[in-house]
Amino acid sequence: MSVLVYAENADGKFKKSIFEAVSYARAIADANNTSLVAISIGNVGNDQLTALGKYGADKILNVSNDKLKNFVNQAYASVIAEAAKKENADVVVLSNSFSGRGLAPRIGVKLDAGVADGAVSLPDQSSGKFLVKKTAFSGKAFARVELTSPIKVVALTPNSYQVVEKAAAGTVEDFSVETKESDFKAMLKDIVKATDKVSLPDAEIVVSGGRGLKGPENWGMIEELASLLGAATACSKPVSDAGWRPHEEHVGQTGIAVSPNLYIAIGISGAIQHIAGISASKVIVVINKDAEAPFYKVADYGIVGDAFEVVPKLIAAIKEYKASA
Amino acid sequence: MMNILVCISNVPDTTTKITFTNNNTQFNAAGVQFIINPYDEIALARAIELTDGGKGTVTVINVGEANTEPTIRKALAIGATDAVRVNANPHDAYFVAKQVAEYAKTKNFDLILTGRESIDYNGSKVAAMIGELLDIPSVSIIKKLDVDGSSATVEREIEGGKEVLTVPFPLVAGAAEGVAEPKIPNMRGIMSARTKPLQVMEAVPVTTLEEVVDYETPAPRGQVKLVPADNVAKLVDLLHNEAKVI
Numbered sequence: 001m002s003v004l005v006y007a008e009n010a011d012g013k014f015k016k017s018i019f020e021a022v023s024y025a026r027a028i029a030d031a032n033n034t035s036l037v038a039i040s041i042g043n044v045g046n047d048q049l050t051a052l053g054k055y056g057a058d059k060i061l062n063v064s065n066d067k068l069k070n071f072v073n074q075a076y077a078s079v080i081a082e083a084a085k086k087e088n089a090d091v092v093v094l095s096n097s098f099s100g101r102g103l104a105p106r107i108g109v110k111l112d113a114g115v116a117d118g119a120v121s122l123p124d125q126s127s128g129k130f131l132v133k134k135t136a137f138s139g140k141a142f143a144r145v146e147l148t149s150p151i152k153v154v155a156l157t158p159n160s161y162q163v164v165e166k167a168a169a170g171t172v173e174d175f176s177v178e179t180k181e182s183d184f185k186a187m188l189k190d191i192v193k194a195t196d197k198v199s200l201p202d203a204e205i206v207v208s209g210g211r212g213l214k215g216p217e218n219w220g221m222i223e224e225l226a227s228l229l230g231a232a233t234a235c236s237k238p239v240s241d242a243g244w245r246p247h248e249e250h251v252g253q254t255g256i257a258v259s260p261n262l263y264i265a266i267g268i269s270g271a272i273q274h275i276a277g278i279s280a281s282k283v284i285v286v287i288n289k290d291a292e293a294p295f296y297k298v299a300d301y302g303i304v305g306d307a308f309e310v311v312p313k314l315i316a317a318i319k320e321y322k323a324s325a
Numbered sequence: 326m327m328n329i330l331v332c333i334s335n336v337p338d339t340t341t342k343i344t345f346t347n348n349n350t351q352f353n354a355a356g357v358q359f360i361i362n363p364y365d366e367i368a369l370a371r372a373i374e375l376t377d378g379g380k381g382t383v384t385v386i387n388v389g390e391a392n393t394e395p396t397i398r399k400a401l402a403i404g405a406t407d408a409v410r411v412n413a414n415p416h417d418a419y420f421v422a423k424q425v426a427e428y429a430k431t432k433n434f435d436l437i438l439t440g441r442e443s444i445d446y447n448g449s450k451v452a453a454m455i456g457e458l459l460d461i462p463s464v465s466i467i468k469k470l471d472v473d474g475s476s477a478t479v480e481r482e483i484e485g486g487k488e489v490l491t492v493p494f495p496l497v498a499g500a501a502e503g504v505a506e507p508k509i510p511n512m513r514g515i516m517s518a519r520t521k522p523l524q525v526m527e528a529v530p531v532t533t534l535e536e537v538v539d540y541e542t543p544a545p546r547g548q549v550k551l552v553p554a555d556n557v558a559k560l561v562d563l564l565h566n567e568a569k570v571i
Contacts, residue, residue, distance in 0.1 A: 010484065015484075071488075073453075073462065073463065073464070073465075074456075074462055074463075077457070097484060098465075098466055098481070098482050098483050098484060099483065101449040101450075101453075101465050101466065102453055102463065102464070102465040102466075102481075103453075104450070104453075105418070105422075105449075105450040105451075105452075105453035105454045105457065105465075106453050106454070106456065106457040106463070108419070108450075108454070108534070109419070109422075109454050109457035109458060110457065112532070112534070113534065114419070114534035114535035115418070115419075115450055115534075115535070116535070117447075117448055117449060117450060118447060118448075129538075131538060133541075134447075135447060136445065136446055136447065136540065137337070137343045137444070137445055137447075138444045138445075138447055140342075140343040140542075140543075141343050141345070141540050141541060141542050141543070142540065142541040142542075142543065143446070143537050143539075143540050143541075144537070144538045144539050144540070144541070145535050145536065145537050145538065146535065146536045146537075146538050147534065147535050148533060148534060148535060148536055149532075149534040149535075182460070185461075185462045185492060185493055185496075186462040186464065186490050186491075186492045186496075187490060187491045187492070188488060188489075188490055189478070189489040189490060189491055190488070190489040191483075191486065191487075191488050191489075192486050192487050192488075192489070193483075193485055193486035194485055194486055195485065197485055198485075199484035199485040201484060202484060205570070205571070229571060240502070247468065247501075247502040247503045248468075248482065250502060253339050253444055254339065254363045254364070254444065254502070255502065257447070261570045262564065262568070262570040262571065272339075272340060272342070273339045273340070279543055282570065283564070283568045283570045284546070285560070285564070286549070296549045297546075297549075298546050299546075299549040300546065300547070300549065300550065300568065301549065301550050301551075301552060301560060301563060301564070301568070302549045302550070302551050302552070303551070303552050303553075303554050303557065303560060304551060304554065305554030306554075309554065310554055310557060313554075313557040314557050314560065314561070316557075317557045317558040317560070317561045318561055318571075320558070321558075321561045321562075321565065
C-alpha cells in the first residue's frame with residue numbers, strides 16, 4: 001500500500017499548489033502508515049525533483065519519455081494509473097488544476113476508484129470510512145463524500161492546504177513506461193501564455209471589479225492595485241458578459257470559484273451567484289458606494305465610498321506601506 | 326452529417342438559496358426551480374450551431390427521473406433533434422458517465438459534449454469519464470470548439486493561458502464560457518418540442534464508488550468592519566496586522 005501524488009510541472013518547475021498536494025498526500029500516507037511516492041512527467045531537472053523530498057516524498061518517479069514532454073491527457077492518465085498499480089497505491093492525489101481535472105476522472109475509471117474532486121481538507125478516516133469534504137452548489141455549501149472503492153483518487157483545491165516541510169528520503173528513480181499509440185490522438189498545436197499575469201485559480205490575492213467601474217477603460221487602477229499586491233484580476237458576470245474583461249476572469253457560480261487569502265471586490269454589489277464563487281476566500285474586502293450593497297453582509301472589511309476616489313487612495317496607501325516595510 | 330450527443334443535467338436555478346433536510350443529508354428541493362445546467366446550455370447551443378441547416382443531428386441525453394422531463398423538453402425547444410432520458414436518479418458522475426457511455430456505444434456520435442461542470446456538484450468529471458469508458462480523447466474544459474471534416478480544434482484553458490489542440494472524431498469535450506452564447510427557444514421551437522422524440526431507457530447497473538454522506542452550509546461570516554473612506558491607510562494596517570493577508 002502507498003500514496004501516489006502526481007506532481008504536475010509548469011515549464012519544468014513545481015508551483016506552490018503542487019507542494020500543497022505533496023504535503024497533503026504526505027499527511028494521508030502518515031495517517032495510513034504507508035509511504036509516499038511522487039510521480040513527475042516531462043522534462044524536470046533533478047534538483048526540482050529531489051526538492052519534493054522536502055515536502056515528504058519518499059520516492060520520486062521521473063518519467064522523462066520524450067513523447068510525454070508536453071501534457072497529453074490520455075497518455076498521462078495511463079502513465080499515472082500504471083504507476084499507481086506498480087506502487088500498489090491505494091490513494092492517488094492530484095492538484096485540482098485544469099490538467100488535474102482532466103486526469104483524475106480518467107485515472108479513477110482505470111483503477112475502478114471513486115474520485116473526490118475539489119477536496120478542501122484532509123480525508124476524515126476517523127470512523128473507518130474515507131470521507132472527503134469538497135465544495136458543492138458552486139460554493140454555497142460543502143458536501144462530505146465517502147469514497148467506497150478500495151482505491152481512492154483525491155484532487156485537492158489549490159490554496160486549501162498549507163505547505164508543510166517534512167523531510168523524507170526523496171530518492172529519484174527513472175520510471176519508464178510503455179505508451180499506447182491510441183493515447184496520443186489529441187495533438188497539441190499551440191500554447192498561449194500570458195506570463196506576466198498571476199493565474200486566478202491559484203492566486204493568493206484577487207482584486208475584482210464590477211459594473212460600478214462603469215467601463216473597461218477604467219480598469220487601469222484595478223490592474224495597478226493587483227500588480228502592487230502580486231494579485232490576480234477578476235470580475236463579476238455582467239462585466240465579462242459585456243466583454244469588458246475576458247471570460248477567464250469571471251468569478252461566480254457560472255464562472256470560476258476562487259479560494260484566495262484576500263479577495264478585494266470593487267464596485268460589485270454582491271449577487272448571490274457572485275458570492276457563491278468567492279465564499280472560500282479567507283478575507284473579503286468590499287469597496288462600494290452603496291452602503292446597502294448585499295456584499296457587505298459577507299465582507300470582513302469594507303469601505304463605503306466611490307471606487308474612483310477610494311481605489312487611488314488605497315493604491316497610494318499600499319505604496320507607502322511597501323516603502324516603509 | 327455530424328451527429329452530436331449533448332449531456333444535460335437538471336440543476337437548481339442560480340438564484341436558489343441552498344438548504345438541506347433530513348439531518349443535512351438531502352438537498353431541499355421544495356419550491357426550487359430547476360434548469361438545464363448553464364454550461365450544458367452552452368454546449369447545446371454550440372452543437373446546434375455546428376449542425377444548423379441540416380448539417381447533422383443533436384441528441385440530448387439526461388440521466389434523471391420523470392421530474393426532469395420539462396428540462397429535457399426545454400433542450401428540445403432550444404433546438405435539439407431528439408432526446409433520451411435514462412430513467413434513474415443520477416447518483417454520481419461515474420453512474421451518469423456509465424449510462425451515457427452505454428448509450429453512446431450503440432450509436433455513432435462524432436462529438437459528445439457536456440458542460441465543464443454542473444453547478445450542483447462542480448465535478449468536471451463526466452466528460453473525462455465518458456472518454457475513458459469509450460477509450461476516446463476527452464478535453465475537460467474548453468473555451469472554443471470548431472470542427473473541420475472529421476476532427477475538432479479546441480482551446481483548452483490552462484493556468485495563465487490556453488492550449489490549442491486538434492482532436493480527431495470521436496471525442497468528448499466539456500464546454501466552458503466562450504464556446505457559444507446560450508440560445509433562447511423561439512415559438513416554433515417551443516411548439517415542436519412537444520412532438521420531438523423523447524425516448525426513455527432503463528439504466529444499466531453500476532458499482533457504486535462514492536456516496537454523498539451529508540452536506541454543510543458555510544458558517545456565516547461575522548459583521549463587516551467598516552473603515553472610513555478618508556482613512557484608507559487604516560484598511561492597509563488592518564489587512565497587514567489584523568488579518569495578516571498582506
